[in-house]
Amino acid sequence: MAKHSANFIGKEFKIVLQCAPFVLFPFMDEAQRDVWIALCQLAPLIFQTYIDDMDQYLEALTFHIHKFLFYAFKSTAQWVNKAKFHMLLHLPESIRRFGPACLFATEKFESYNAVLRNASIHSNRQSPGKDIAITFANYKVMRRLFPGSERCDKDNPMIQKSMDFNAQTPVDYEAAQLEFPHATKAKLALKDKVTVPTALQDHLLGNSLFQIAGVQWDAHRVLKHGVFILVRRGDDCGHAEAGFIDHVWEARQRSRRSFWVCYTEFSRGRVDDYYQMRTITKTMHNCHLSNCQVDYTGRVRVEREESEENNATVTHLDSSEFVVNSAELPGSAVLRNWAAVPRRESDVQHLLPMLHEGLSRWHEGGGQNAPGPISVIDPELV
Incomplete structure (x- = not known):
């Protein structure tokens, strides 16, 4: 993975996130470890696919989002330029409305492009619109058949053949339902x-x-x-x-x-x-x-x-x-x-010193948009 670290996809980022505490922590200082610990505690909540108690879950998610942002901005306030960090604050509202985050991710809807691509590829290009319409009509028939809808004249050999059904092959429905465990x-x-x-x-x-x-x-x-x-x-x-x-x-x-x-x-x-x-x-x-x-x-x-x-x-x-x-x-x-790992709420309560420390590190690091010294930004602190 290290050979193509610049081209990671979501699956590989998940692997890094799960292995980071045991591989990368020895090379980090305490401030960097705090950021990664907060991220490792936040990620399982975001990727949770089943929620028992929505209110309790959202309370924990909101706290860990704030905890991650706290330590990230404490390391350097330059992270405020990252728009996706702000989007994390709206994640609890989206989950309350739509459900678990990984089930309504953008990639889920983009995967429908494969259906369109499949319908357009299997065409002789003479009348692509007609071919796509026929393909979607077949998909609609399949969608009606799969939920167990009634079918008239189901014993007709021609209809069975059109559905690729062979009456000579028995189907063991009970065995299919008991597939797991094996x-x-x-x-x-x-x-x-x-x-x-x-x-x-x-x-x-x-x-x-x-x-x-x-x-x-x-x-x-x-x-x-x-x-x-x-x-x-x-x-x-x-x-x-x-x-x-x-x-x-x-x-x-x-x-x-x-x-x-x-x-x-x-x-x-x-x-x-x-x-x-x-x-x-x-x-x-x-x-x-x-x-x-x-x-x-x-x-x-x-x-x-x-x-x-x-x-x-x-x-x-x-x-x-x-x-x-x-x-x-x-x-x-x-x-x-x-x-039952303690959340350490007391460690992330002092917001103003955290922001001052992050702004100071951003100022020391320099850059085109770096802020001025703390004495200029907040004279009352001095």
Whole structure:
């Protein structure tokens, strides 16, 4: 990514945002870290796709927007020239009206251009307007069919053929609805194979147990060895604990199948002052506290084959201190509430000294539009 850092797109900016605390913080001073910490706390709220309590969510979002702007302007007041910073102040109003921000982003509507382009490309250019109209008419028919509308003479072979429907192929609707969870197709590595835990075997008497590489929980999440999860027990009043997946099992009894995850529980620790994230054992390693070094020991894979080239990897020197990455995207209210990182309201209350400090740094940096000294801008301060 460093080779094309000048041409990042949204996906790569998200990767940088989530990795910044663990990669870039050692090269920053305290003021720069404060800006990035505020940004890492704001981003999960902006990219949150589901909102349980709108008023509570908007209150937290508004505070973190002000907190980010506070530290950004404190570093240098030159950021006031950035129009997009002002747009952040109107984000809570837009979310209250339209819903989660990432669901009404401009890119969502611009993606409709692909529909127009698809309709115009598949044309012989003799009568493009007619071809586009026919394509959209077909789309309208498909839109009517998909919601489950009634269709007259549905058994007519000609109509079935026009819809690319083959009556000879049975459709298992129940299997389609139960697509998740299911076992992944990845092969279990030999080094990860273990014997069946006695407790699991006693709990599933009469079942055949098979260790698998992982479970596809939904379209985006895979449960496998090395993944960290939040576990909420039914009798624990909604309290969740962090867990590290050790191995995954599939239980079979006749035609019934179920999946079981063996994990190690960990308790929640303190809030780390350096990262401003919740500490926990064996989750995200605290490289700053352990002074971990970067060595060129990793092998680069080219076309699924290991090459002779080595890439830089972090060698963790201590496995007793880790932190939970609160900058994970998309933002999860469950993770944020579980981590419960203090907001530090008292740190962002003194607005006037912050503005004076930012203006002073802008003046010291110079530039065409740099302001004068503070003694000229605000004589009462002197």
